[in-house]
Amino acid sequence: MNRAAKTELGTSALFAADGTLLAASKQGEHVVLFKSSDLGRHWSSPIRVNAVPEAISADGENRPKLALAADGALLVAWTHPLAEPYSGAVRLARSTDGGASFSPPLTVHRDRQEITHRFESLIVGGDGRVYLAWIDKRDLERAKREQAAYRGAAIYVAVSNDGGRSFQPEVKVADHSCECCRIAAALDGDGAPLLLFRHVFEPNERDFALAKLGADGTPRSFARATFERWRVDGCPHHGPSLAVAADGTRHAIWFNVVEGEGKTFHGRLHEGRVEGQRIVAGAQASHADIIVGGRRVVLAWKEFDGERTLIRAEISTDGGQSFAPLTLAETTGASDQPRLLSRGEEVFLFWRSENEGMRLIPVRPRDVR
Amino acid sequence: MKKPFLVCALLFSMILPATAGELHPFGRGEMQRILEARQGRPFALLLWSIDCPYCKVLMDRLVALARENPKLDLVAVSTDGIEEPQAILAVLEAHGLGRRATWAFAGDSPERLRYEIDRRWSGELPRTYLFDAGHRFVAFSGPLPETAVQAWLAQRSK
Numbered sequence: 001m002n003r004a005a006k007t008e009l010g011t012s013a014l015f016a017a018d019g020t021l022l023a024a025s026k027q028g029e030h031v032v033l034f035k036s037s038d039l040g041r042h043w044s045s046p047i048r049v050n051a052v053p054e055a056i057s058a059d060g061e062n063r064p065k066l067a068l069a070a071d072g073a074l075l076v077a078w079t080h081p082l083a084e085p086y087s088g089a090v091r092l093a094r095s096t097d098g099g100a101s102f103s104p105p106l107t108v109h110r111d112r113q114e115i116t117h118r119f120e121s122l123i124v125g126g127d128g129r130v131y132l133a134w135i136d137k138r139d140l141e142r143a144k145r146e147q148a149a150y151r152g153a154a155i156y157v158a159v160s161n162d163g164g165r166s167f168q169p170e171v172k173v174a175d176h177s178c179e180c181c182r183i184a185a186a187l188d189g190d191g192a193p194l195l196l197f198r199h200v201f202e203p204n205e206r207d208f209a210l211a212k213l214g215a216d217g218t219p220r221s222f223a224r225a226t227f228e229r230w231r232v233d234g235c236p237h238h239g240p241s242l243a244v245a246a247d248g249t250r251h252a253i254w255f256n257v258v259e260g261e262g263k264t265f266h267g268r269l270h271e272g273r274v275e276g277q278r279i280v281a282g283a284q285a286s287h288a289d290i291i292v293g294g295r296r297v298v299l300a301w302k303e304f305d306g307e308r309t310l311i312r313a314e315i316s317t318d319g320g321q322s323f324a325p326l327t328l329a330e331t332t333g334a335s336d337q338p339r340l341l342s343r344g345e346e347v348f349l350f351w352r353s354e355n356e357g358m359r360l361i362p363v364r365p366r367d368v369r
Numbered sequence: 370m371k372k373p374f375l376v377c378a379l380l381f382s383m384i385l386p387a388t389a390g391e392l393h394p395f396g397r398g399e400m401q402r403i404l405e406a407r408q409g410r411p412f413a414l415l416l417w418s419i420d421c422p423y424c425k426v427l428m429d430r431l432v433a434l435a436r437e438n439p440k441l442d443l444v445a446v447s448t449d450g451i452e453e454p455q456a457i458l459a460v461l462e463a464h465g466l467g468r469r470a471t472w473a474f475a476g477d478s479p480e481r482l483r484y485e486i487d488r489r490w491s492g493e494l495p496r497t498y499l500f501d502a503g504h505r506f507v508a509f510s511g512p513l514p515e516t517a518v519q520a521w522l523a524q525r526s527k
Contacts, residue, residue, distance in 0.1 A: 006450040006452035006453060059450075060420075067474065086422070122508070134422065179422065180420055180421070200479075233423050234421070234424075234494055234495055234510050234511035234512075235418075235420070235422075235493065235494045237492050238492070238493070257491065257510065260489070260490055262489075262491030262493075283488060283491050284480075284484065284488065286480075286491060286492065302480065304478075304480035304483075304484050306483060306484060331478075333477070333478055334478040334479070335478060354478075
């Protein structure tokens with residue numbers, strides 16, 4: 001029986017301002033950072049982000065996150081699971097020397113109960129503020145104590161006005177979120193953060209909701225974003241992805257079950273409706289990502305074909321009017337979810353698999369077949 | 370005099386390759402082995418994970434059902450990796466499955482293991498399959514509809 005330590009593959013990647021590719025993942029009880037100056041062909045040895053060891057979530061919908069603060073500091077966020085089931089603390093560390101060393105991590109929320117604060121999402125607003133959103137069960141726990149009913153969990157956000165050195169007290173974005181799907185974050189056309197997350201609409205419809213955050217984190221708007229009406233008292237484990245084009249078009253990709261079968265959808269989100277919605281892939285597809293680079297719009301997802309896990313993709317060079325299919329990578333072993341990165345007009349797939357390690361693969365229109 | 374007992378024990382262990390109270394690896398090909406070991410017999414298959422609160426509600430329902438129906442064969446498979454079994458075993462113990470043979474995903478990509486179970490399943494949990502004696506099944510994501518459970522139980526007793 002194989003009882004070797006499980007490799008948790010959840011990894012994030014980011015281009016630093018100087019073009020260095022950075023990747024953050026988990027090694028034992030440390031978040032570690034890797035650097036590559038040749039687009040992922042060679043990687044540095046791992047740099048420890050948290051000097052003091054602690055438990056770290058990096059499987060399934062979890063992974064450490066990376067962002068660049070307005071002052072150039074590198075930010076790394078992660079979930080630190082605690083002893084109680086489902087519990088966690090959202091942590092953040094900061095580096096002002098390009099990832100050579102990090103500040104001691106801080107817990108960003110004031111609520112220190114040993115309950116769910118997990119599935120964090122990190123984004124730096126157009127105004128330079130740092131926003132960290134997560135799934136939080138304080139309202140559910142309170143309802144339980146009062147023997148009241150409460151659907152799902154909640155989304156909270158903490159805002160930093162000093163580039164991640166400290167955080168304001170967290171505020172609630174929405175009640176009744178789904179419990180364990182990753183939250184997508186992107187900047188809207190005006191630089192304000194958008195969150196796209198799985199919600200539990202009455203009575204138990206697990207569609208996605210879109211919230212636009214104000215400077216203090218409180219939602220300026222909140223609306224249902226998708227309309228598959230998947231009714232399930234269960235855990236989908238399929239979070240969405242969101243990318244906003246320069247003209248403000250909000251491209252989303254998401255998974256829902258319709259008539260008993262899973263499907264991946266792409267569409268453009270408007271307040272209360274989806275424009276151009278179409279099915280991209282079927283039941284074996286999962287954990288899609290989306291990115292916009294200039295006129296390019298790229299979608300990528302995992303798909304198992306019976307022997308191999310493939311990363312399938314679609315690329316548009318006309319702002320999302322038309323798409324052409326691509327297959328970008330494959331593996332026969334375990335793998336992380338695909339992540340798309342952009343650098344100007346260029347788009348890359350970043351993908352970590354157990355057998356092949358971390359790969360960066362350009363996504364080019366000329367590779368369409 | 371001891372020989373017949375030994376043969377019996379050997380036969381028994383062949384019929385029930387999974388020893389009670391143990392956590393077994395659910396790797397490549399295990400679904401086929403589970404089906405073969407239950408040829409001609411109905412069973413319920415539950416996929417669950419530590420992080421899924423709804424799974425535990427369903428687990429309690431299935432354990433209660435198994436108490437009412439002693440012949441009910443429940444195959445519970447955790448989709449958490451078997452590499453860290455303590456957390457899985459703690460949940461099984463707390464929900465009355467501590468003394469049954471159970472399984473946990475092991476040694477391969479979860480996509481492959483899901484595919485071997487059911488190509489139409491995308492990983493949402495809890496996921497339950499009610500197999501009849503001919504191993505035709507009905508599948509459910511989330512709670513089990515009571516009507517489906519009763520229909521399955523009625524079919525079993527025929």
